[in-house]
Amino acid sequence: MNLSHEEEENSLSLSKFESMLKTNKVFFFDSEEFEDIILHYMDTGRLNLAKKALKLGLEQHPKSTGLKLVQVEMLVYEDKLDIAEKLLNELYAIEPTNEEIYIQKANIHSKRDEHEKAIEFLKIALKYTDDYADVYSMIGMEYLFMDNLELAKENFIKCLDEDTEDYSALYNVVYCFDFLDQNEEAIVYLNKFIDKNPYSEVAWHQLGRQYYALKNYEKAVWAFEYATLIDESFLGAIMEKAKSYEKLKKFQEAIDCYKIAIELDDPSSFVLLRMAKCYERLGNAEFALNFYLKTVHEDPLLDKGWIAITDFYIRQKNYQKALYYVNKAIGIDGDNPLYWKRFAAVNSALHFFEEAEYGYRKAFESGDVNLDTFTLWTDVLQFLGEFETAIEILLEATNLFPEEYEIEYRLAGLYFLSNENIKGNFHLNNGLRLNYKNKTVLKDYFPVVWERTEVQNQIAKFKK
Template sequence: MQLSNEEEDYNLSLSKFESMLKTNKVLFFDSEEFEEIILHYLDMGKAALAKKALKLALEQHPKSTGLKLVQVEMLVYDDKLELAEKLLNELYAIEPTNEEIYIQKANICSKRDQHEKAVELLNIALQYTDDYADVYNLMGMEYLFMDNLEMAKESFIKCLEEDLEDQSALYNVVYCFEFLDQNQEAITYLNKYIDKNPYSEIAWHQLGRLHYGVKEYENAIRAFDYATLIDDEFLGAFMEKAKAYERLKKYAEAIESYSRTIELDDATSYALLRMGKCYEKLGNKVLALKYFNKTVHEDPLLDKGWIAITDFYVRQKNYQKALFYVNKALAIDNQNRLYWKRFATINKQMNFFEEAEFGYRKAVEFGDYQLDTWLFWVDILQFLGEFESAIQTLLQASEYFPEENEVEYRLAGLYFMISQNTKAKFHLSNAMRLNFDNYILIEDLFPVVWAKKMVQNYIAKHKKL
């Protein structure tokens, strides 16, 4: 009941103040009422009203330290640091044991990037404060600014020892552990925290995330389950639980969790896409395609949605439709090497070799240096009779794969094709040194070259060696 009365008084003070502004009548408020009114407007982002309230407050209570500290806070907010510092020094002369003075001085130092000095001042504030949690939290933030993650972690842990319910400190502790690559230590810490505060859905959720990060998916699901039992509308926990189920190949359970996220909020393209993938894994092609289509309907600019449909049709060997959808993805992101490789592969399957060659060329241009990409590209160039281009492409590939027999055999074959026999023999020797048994590539890829007696003799000679 006490809390209810306090809330009622607080609302009455606000109504009374706003009524005064409308009628231009000057009403009396005690200094604490004014502090709450000013801080309310600051929290709401209504700086003009906060300043108006502060002006009236100081007229009615010119000697109130609390109001002057609020004035300091507003000066710091407006980056009027020198004025704020001057006022703080005046207040320090009157109340040298007021912890808020040191906190505000630390705030000014922080604004000036003097974070070590800010920590010194916060340590002094600890000697006078009753609210240790707040000061430790501020210290943690200063250590974060200094990239001192160990000290930041220690400060946030101390904050939580004072106030178990401080959610921002809990998030920050986990952030520090993760940044320091201390995932197992973080799991140990959170288990101890949960022993003291078992109904913290945030702690359970963070514990689940950490288990997921170290691939302990069963433990992750257990933690997410607790988070959703405590808060059955915890969308993030349902989403993370679904991802963990996917990792365990429990696709039906994953779908159920993704569905719950859609019940709680508007459907996200991510959830719809994942549901489509799960249905496809379960062999339900109809529902898979339905959810892929829902994905792109929800977010037509989500290239991953179009790619999911592309891959679906590739697996069905329906290359005509796959080509249509990969073009949709490329229209959104035409610098994605993976999309260009799909474009090339699909065109190759449809015997559109010039388009396939263009696709592989674009894939490499945008950073796809996988061996198979180079080889597919070269084989198509050879098929198109562009031997010189194929050789130049292979020489480029050999910079990434200097000891790759498949590159060397192809270079040998191509040089034989253009009658540069010395270079051809050099690369054929290299290829056989790297993997003699793979000489059948010459027979498979260059039957005209294989038919030459000179080539067969050269291979036979190396076989004897």
């Protein structure tokens, strides 16, 4: 790797400084060398070495404003804000036009959550700085802290007007557009940005993301394609292009993208799972199964992988295999309600109703309170003749779903089967009131009750 001249000098300075520490010899460095050494150690989290370098630097250059400003930065880093502020005031008296003084004052106010004051000092810094981009970016961040997304966006755009390669600012601009639900406006801005910077793969990628958010998947593919033409190893753009192809039902093209992603990086369980689903959509069950198995091999704790392979066998109507894999999943994570729900569904398909009831009960105990969990659970209990338990569960479900016809029709049927006709009529009326059209729930799940004369009379009376 070829180092720039500046990087080489920094590397030599660091080597020389560390050699000095080992030998206890005192070498001379100019003040800027000390600044670079100190900032390097601060950036890499080696604060003790940064402090040693600062101490030696100030001994050799006691009047250096640059070193004192680095000292301020260190004090701010350590939350010694009052000391830092006092030192800044001393420096201000000497160099009132030094933009770094105002930037550090802004940092202090920012740390105190005084973001408006921080912005005031940054605006003063703009008068004296040559690096407008950096200051606009800092102003943008202060507005972000204040949740003023519009002004944050405005300042990040100003930053990019000064420095089109500040990708951090570009990401922040797009974040603001996203947060404000301004996808169309983001597209307009990014297209203008790309007109001036056609080889910005990051801008093309962000443009693709905006089109994807608007469900314009053709345009999303187009934008991601440009991002990958500029940078063939842009993994994020390749992955999102694949997802866009999936949305367009172009599953082979999606697979081709995922294959490139695997060549660029170690195969992740997510990529393998997506490939499996694509192969299944193409009707290639053999390849689909192969990739489903690779998914759970790559990440045995990925619940989506185990559920996917279980569902694959359910779709194949191979319930014995499905039961085998869902049991493996439960062996890994016995508290996952999704596993227990699949366990229940598979056992129900195999007519193992006691096991199915146990599965729905475990799913509920593991935190699953979806409506279909309650209805499927009580349907199994009804089949087992456990009407009283089914009624108790449905009454509990009404606390979560107080106006749900699926529950009311089932309660009506169960009460009629239990010869509690008054309660049965009450819940039948509730069901008819909530959804008259779907009264066939009663017919489908309780055909004997449906045929009762009093039930038909009640339905006819309600219709009138």
